[in-house]
Amino acid sequence: EIVLTQSPATLSLSPGERATLSCRASQSVGTYLAWYQQKAGQAPRLLIYEASNRATGIPARFTGSGSGTDFTLTISSLDPEDFASYYCQQRIDWPRSTFGGGTKVEIK
Amino acid sequence: QLQLQESGSGLVRPSQTLSLTCTVSGGNISFGSTSWSWIRQSPGKGLEWIGHVYYGGTTTYNPSLARRVTISVDTSKNRFSLRLTSVTAADTAVYYCARDDIGASGKGFDPWGLGTLVTVSS
Numbered sequence: 001e002i003v004l005t006q007s008p009a010t011l012s013l014s015p016g017e018r019a020t021l022s023c024r025a026s027q028s029v030g031t032y033l034a035w036y037q038q039k040a041g042q043a044p045r046l047l048i049y050e051a052s053n054r055a056t057g058i059p060a061r062f063t064g065s066g067s068g069t070d071f072t073l074t075i076s077s078l079d080p081e082d083f084a085s086y087y088c089q090q091r092i093d094w095p096r097s098t099f100g101g102g103t104k105v106e107i108k
Numbered sequence: 109q110l111q112l113q114e115s116g117s118g119l120v121r122p123s124q125t126l127s128l129t130c131t132v133s134g135g136n137i138s139f140g141s142t143s144w145s146w147i148r149q150s151p152g153k154g155l156e157w158i159g160h161v162y163y164g165g166t167t168t169y170n171p172s173l174a175r176r177v178t179i180s181v182d183t184s185k186n187r188f189s190l191r192l193t194s195v196t197a198a199d200t201a202v203y204y205c206a207r208d209d210i211g212a213s214g215k216g217f218d219p220w221g222l223g224t225l226v227t228v229s230s
Contacts, residue, residue, distance in 0.1 A: 034216035043204055043220035044155070055218065087155055094212040095143065095168045099155035 002026055002090050004100035012108040019075040021103045023088035028068045032091040035064055035073045038102075039084045047086075048073065075105075083107050110135040112205050112221035120199075120228050126192040130205030130221055137186045138163040143208045145217060146179060146190045150201035160208060161188050195228045202226075 003026040013019055023033065031051035036044035046055040048064035051071060061076040075082055088100040116128035130144070137144065145160040159169035161179045169177045173192070181188040192199060202225050206217040 030212075032212045036216070043223050044217070045220070046216045046218040049215040050213065053215075055215065089155075089216060091212045091214065091216065094214070095145075095157075095160055095208070096170065097157055099157075101154050 001096075002029060002093055002098055004088050004090055004098060006086075006088060006100035006103050008103060009101070010104045010106060012106050013078055014108045015078050015080050017078050019073075019078055019082070019105055021073040021075075021086055021105075023066075023071040023073070023100050025069045025071075025090055029090040029092040031067050032094070033064075033066070033071050034089045034091060035062075036087045036089065037082075037084050038087065044087060078105070080107075110207060110219055112207065112219060114203060114205050114221045114224040116224060116226075118225055118227060120195050120226060121230055122196055122228055123194055126190070126195050126199060126226055126228075128190045128203055128205075128224065128226070129187055130189070131185075131187045132207075133186070137181065137188065138183050141210050143210055144181065144188045145206050145208050147204045147206055147217065147220075148199075148201040149204065149223070150198075152198070153201075156201075158190065158192075158203075197228050200226065200228045 005024045007022045033051045035048040038044040052064045063074045085102045085104045087102045111133045143160040146158040161167045161181045176193045178191040202223045204223045206220040
């Protein structure tokens, strides 16, 4: 099973600041990695697919990058609605995909 | 706009069977390049893919749950279902259904249902 490790577990930032979230895979997943946003009490929402492609309707302030084992989700300037948890998911082992443990972006 | 909605029992006794249904609206469950998944989220284990089904009935399960899981599809009612047998407290979680593209190059789980909390307790 491919293990995804996300860091940090919690990120405390202010609105307008830049957020940088990391996802590291236990073995190469190529670019078959997706990112999801989950707000409290809601289902996850697809943000990024194939490492760097924004899903439909996702603002340009969200950027995904990386390949192989190291991936980054960057939020260029945090909007109040961006404070949420974020999860990465590998798809190279599809359909047996796995998720990372998540990063919570909280208001400082 | 495609929407998914989970339904089923929110409380299951230990050793009994968990049963949930996901009803798909705004689209046809028989769409060819799509699979239909169940995913759960618990505080202890995070997000865990349970398994999926194609409209033709072909399934794949998470190996860690395969002995206890059955996922089926009813195209006439545009819905698919989850059965998990011999449940324990470790199966307490929010259960989501979601649409997925086929293959590693697919986009990902989108959309998701709202989720339903299932508690295993006597």
